[in-house]
Amino acid sequence: MSLRDLSVLYLIAGLAFAVAVYRASPEGRRRAALSAALCVPLWPIWAPVALTARRAEPGGAPGTAAAAARVQGALREGVSACAGTSFEALLSRDAAARIEAEVARAAARHAELDALLRQGGFDEAAAAARVAEIERGGAGSGRALATAHLHLENIRRLRAMRDRDARALEELADLVQALRTQLVLARFAGSSVEGVGGIVSEVWARVEGLGAAIDAHGGASSGEPIET
Template sequence: MSLRDLSVLYLIAGLACAVAVYRAARAVGGGERRRAAFSAALCMPLWPIWAPVALTARRAEPGGTPGTSAAAARVQGALREGVSACAGTSFEALLSREAASRIEAEVARAAARHAELDALLRQSGFDEAAAAARVAEIERGGAGSGRALATAHLHLENIRRLRAMRDRDARALEELADLVQALRTQLVLARFAGSSVEGVGGIVSEVWARVEGLGAAIDAHGGVASEEPIET
């Protein structure tokens, strides 16, 4: 293969990577076209180095919590294995198929809210750094009205509250996934080792407590603070 052929193949690979990077940046970044285009353009000549970085960088940004889908999948898989382990045993009443379905539905609801919050917080209008910079700008101006400063502070506080809710959902789902996986192994052990129902009942109760906590958090914090200007 000639050098010209290798160059053509290199450019084709670069173009394919640039398209992938552009689409990924738009999908994850909430439609930031300029940033996505720049990343794609940089990928054309440097795709062996830049493509892996660009395709994973947004997932590792501070405050990002992209693992909730994986956590929900862990819960679902562990529940199904746990139900199978219970079938036909004295533990079946502790984790029935109906109970597992209820848990899965609550987990799906929490994961959906987390995804919605995460997508929202990646939009430019919900950038915490920009909101904090706006507050600092008004404070430095001195002559700015107290009304403008109060509004900027409220906007920043709302963003921080949204981020806190998103991060709390992610932690709760990860912890629940770990607990359900532990329940699954406990049920499998109980089936083959003949453990007591009481030993399994404790962890089942803890799972239900976490699930109810997820639902209560979603119902209680479904809204955010208003961003109407405050009179001063």
């Protein structure tokens, strides 16, 4: 992969984080746009700050930005540890850049889902209360009850998707950090370490899983109806 390709991947990651920061920002549009603009050239530094600040609010979103930052830091240290060793082919700079770009996409989707679920029309408690209200109404409310149940189920599915993304990113961050420590150990021990290849394969499996989830459910957080 050329320097130009790496630059394109960096830009894609920056744009993904910019969208996430803008949509998750509790501030006005002007300040949210400024914060998002900073993410394009400075996303490795600014995105974790902007998104983690939102998480610090009561009931805030899980720290997916922090998890993404952990992945990035561990990948860079892992790449450095691999340089000039027999493990270099296992974790090249190109591979690390592709993983970072996919993680950025997943973190952006999570932030979008979290922001969406904070809107009044996606309040699970309110939707459940509406179902209970219609059920108390008795006869003649069949169609309304079915609609209310559908709305509640859609909200729950969206919440499950958001929470699943958060868990997947946290688990990937832990796995990449474990890979980093094994690569560092291999470098300083001057010999191979068992399990490096297996962890690399697991990392790629998790990354591909993130990408598949985003591609399969990409419309769910953008206002498209969810089939039941």
